[in-house]
Amino acid sequence: MQELQRVADGRAPFLPDYPPWNRLTAPSVSDLLDAATMISLTRGDDAGAGLGIVISGALAVERELSDGRRILCALFHEGDLVDLRRTERARQGDLIALKESEFLALDESRAEICTSEHADVARAFIVQLGDHLARMRDHATDLAFKTPFESLASVLFEFRRWPGADSGNPGGSTVRIPIPRGDVADYIGVKPETVSRAIRRLERERLIGIPEQDQVFLADIPSMRRLANGGRPRQSTRRS
Amino acid sequence: MQELQRVADGRAPFLPDYPPWNRLTAPSVSDLLDAATMISLTRGDDAGAGLGIVISGALAVERELSDGRRILCALFHEGDLVDLRRTERARQGDLIALKESEFLALDESRAEICTSEHADVARAFIVQLGDHLARMRDHATDLAFKTPFESLASVLFEFRRWPGADSGNPGGSTVRIPIPRGDVADYIGVKPETVSRAIRRLERERLIGIPEQDQVFLADIPSMRRLANGGRPRQSTRRS
DNA sequence: CGACTTCTTGAGGAACGTCAACCGCAGTGG
C-alpha cells in the first residue's frame, strides 16, 4: 500500500492542505488515495499520466510543433488537479515537469468510480476544473493581447497567485518567477529574447525591480495592473 | 413552471440530444430542469448568467480591454456547458451571444445541489469541463502559434467539430464558419483585415475554397492539418 | 578549470497592426 508507506515516512498529509482538498471527508480521501501513486519528477520528465494532483513543483502541458517550436499551453502548480482525459485530438501534448516535482497520479477508472461514489470528490473536481477554465480564459486573453509587455505583466500576477509565491512579503509586492525564462516565453508565446527585453524595459521604466534572477519586485502595482488589463505601452505611449 | 410551459409548447426535449446530456437519468434531468430558465438571445445580448447550457446558437466570453480592444477568449456552441462561476478576477468578461441563441441558464446554488445529489449530473459536468479544458489548451496553442495562417487553419478544424457544421457533406470537407469574420479575428487574436488576408491567401494557394461567405471547402485537408499543427508557411516556405 | 545551460544584448528583416478607402448588401424613408 503506497499511502501506508508514505504515512510510515512521516509524510502523512498526502493531499494538499488547500481547498478543495482539505475539505474532503476521511473516507473520500481514503478512496482517492487508493487510486493514487506518487511520482517524483525532475525537470523535463514526462509524468506519464493524464490525471492527478500536483503535490509540489510545477508541471506543464508541452506541445512540440512540427517545425520545432515549443509551447506550454497550461501550467500547473501545487494543489492543482490535472485532467487531460478528454483527448479527442491526436496531439494532446505531454505533461512534463518544469522543475523538481511530485505528482500524485490517479488511476483514471478508479478515480472515476471515486467521483461517482463521493459527491465531495466530484465537487472538488468540478471546482478545480472550473478554476482552471478561468485561468485558461485569462491565459487566452493574455495571448490574444499580443504585446509581450501585457502578457508578461499578466503572467506575473498569475505567478503571484501561486501558493508560496508571496512567502516572506506580506503586501505581496514581491513575486517569485517559479520557472525559467525560456518556459515563460513558451507559455506566453514569445521568444526568450523578447521576455528578456520586456523585463528589462519594465525595469527601466521603474515598474518592476529584479533583485534576484527569479524574483520580481512590483514597484508600481496599479500601473502593472493597468498594463495587464490592456493599457498597452507601445513605443509612442511611453510616459503618459 | 417554466419547463411545463415548454413541454406544453411541444418542445419537450429540453436538454440537448448529445452526450453527456442524453445519458442522464430521468430524475436527474427533472432536477436539473428545476434549476433552469430558458433565455432567448440575439447578437450582442448579455446572457446575464454564469452557469448554463447552450441550446442553440453561439455564445462567447467577451472581454473589452481598457484601450478598446475586444477579445473572445472562449466560444460555446450547442450542447456546451458554460461555467463561469470561478471568478476570482475582477474582469472575468461577459457571456454574450454571437448570433440568435437559446441559453438554458442554471441557478448556481440549485445546480450545485443537483450535482451533489446526482452522480450522473456531476459526471456530465466533469466531462464537459474537461472537454472545454482540452479545447482551451488547443486554443492557447493556436494563439501562441502566432501566425494567423496556422490559427485560422486550426480554428477551421474547431468549427468542423461543431454540431451541424458538417450537415450535408459526408466527408466533412465543407465547414460552416458560424460567426462573422470580426468575431473570428477577436477569437484568434488578430485583426479582421488579417483574417481576410489569411483566407484569401489560403484560397490562392488552393488549400481552401470559399463557395459562400460563411462556408469553407477544405480542398487539401492533409496540408491544412499540417498547417494547423505548426508546419508554418511563412513567406519563404511557400512550396516545399 | 572547462563544457554546458540560461540569460542577455545587438543588428537586420519579415510580418502584422494601423489607417484609409472601397465594395456589396440590407434596411430605411422620401
Added chain:
DNA sequence: CCACTGCGGTTGACGTTCCTCAAGAAGTCG
C-alpha cells in the same frame, strides 16, 4: 423606385514590432 445610411468584408500603403541570427555574459556541474 431610388438615394441614403450603416455594417461587414476586402484591399492597399506604411510603420512598428517582434522574430531571426549571432555573439557574449553569467552561473552551474562535472
